Amino acid sequence: MARCGFAGTINRFIELCDSNEIAGLIRDQISPNMRTDNNEFGSWRDGLLKLSNDLTLCIREQPMIGELHIALELTFDNQSRADVVICGTDETGCGVFFVLELKQWSQETIEESLKQGMLRALVGGSRVEEVHHPSLQAQAYARSIQSSNACENSRFISGSYLPNMVQN
Numbered sequence: 001m002a003r004c005g006f007a008g009t010i011n012r013f014i015e016l017c018d019s020n021e022i023a024g025l026i027r028d029q030i031s032p033n034m035r036t037d038n039n040e041f042g043s044w045r046d047g048l049l050k051l052s053n054d055l056t057l058c059i060r061e062q063p064m065i066g067e068l069h070i071a072l073e074l075t076f077d078n079q080s081r082a083d084v085v086i087c088g089t090d091e092t093g094c095g096v097f098f099v100l101e102l103k104q105w106s107q108e109t110i111e112e113s114l115k116q117g118m119l120r121a122l123v124g125g126s127r128v129e130e131v132h133h134p135s136l137q138a139q140a141y142a143r144s145i146q147s148s149n150a151c152e153n154s155r156f157i158s159g160s161y162l163p164n165m166v167q168n
Contacts, residue, residue, distance in 0.1 A: 082144075098158075119132075
């Protein structure tokens, strides 16, 4: 885990989203030649703004959330990247890591797959592909972090964040 696109407090993350700087900052750290019309750049800009809006609502109820640490696009040795890792400690002082996989999918852009742990999803805005379920991706990233000696005795929670999904 050598690098990430952004690491700081949730409060700072929200500031960067509100000023529309977060996607450019991530690009500059992990892929400086990426164009702003790239699908991944747009996903960072749009998805992370939605996450920051939801975190802002959480902070209204629990202000200490703003002081938690967040890492975006955490890159592993195999070049896979965890979209979001929120870090803090519990009441006993043990580390807690919340690993999220972000997807811009809506109900209309995903469908079931016959393969276990997979979905069929519109990828890159143009083609339907078999992809791993985002919650399983987040679990794999959590296991990668957990294997680090520095994270001994920490708890890991993983999940997916799909801000464009609407409830039926």
